[in-house]
Amino acid sequence: MATNDLNHNLVLLSHLRSILVAVGEAEQIPDDSHALFLERFDEMMLALPVDPIESQYLGQDIMCQVIERYPQIAHLVPRDLLWFFGGACFNFMPDEELDMYQALEERRHEAEANDEPFDWNQEKQFMSMPVSDDTPQH
Template identity: 50%
Template sequence: MSTTPSLEALFNQLANGIKQASSEVNQETLINWINRCQELAERFKQGDEAAYQQGQDTVCQLISYWPQLTPIIPRDLLWLLGGECLHFMPEEEISVYQQLEEQQASAEATNQRFDWQTTKQLLSAQITTSKQFH
């Protein structure tokens, strides 16, 4: 069993983050971005594979137009969308996600439970500790 975050949940999380950042962006623009995120969440919920490209485009545009909102974008969303979104992730972070997916695949191959968030935190902590000692 795996607990990888769903793109639906991540886009809903992003929409909520944008709502909370209302002082950063004018109201009309804010509503448009929230609607785009909610539409993408619904498309992913329905299993629409074509939503990946629109999701990548939406996230990349959000970062380009409002870089101050970048901290509210879930890092899992960047990784799971892939493509152009990976350009906004440092190499160390990409390494964490690569290890995370390897461990997830290993756990699934042996029918073991895998907790995405806990494992990600442990891997991130290992990289932080490693950087401190080098």
């Protein structure tokens, strides 16, 4: 697991955690189970840099629970996290999105193999741009 990839996803996890905290503060969910869930979330975030492989499984479970327990924020879960943790998280991604992430991953590996720079976010933006046949040719 590339360190850059890990750091990117840790930032996304921190952002998602702040959303979860806000949901709790808005009293949209039962407080006791929410506090326990946040504890598990924090444990996963701390374990991820130490034991990335073992933490993947916990991460999959937690990402799936975020979507199932908090459907009101499911649309705010960064898609990169679903791809990063994989497994059961793929059930929440349409085929077109999975195809895009697979192509993005292939581009990343190709760039690394050729010692070329690779910017995940820039490439993702480029790949998700709509292709239009109406664009005038200069």
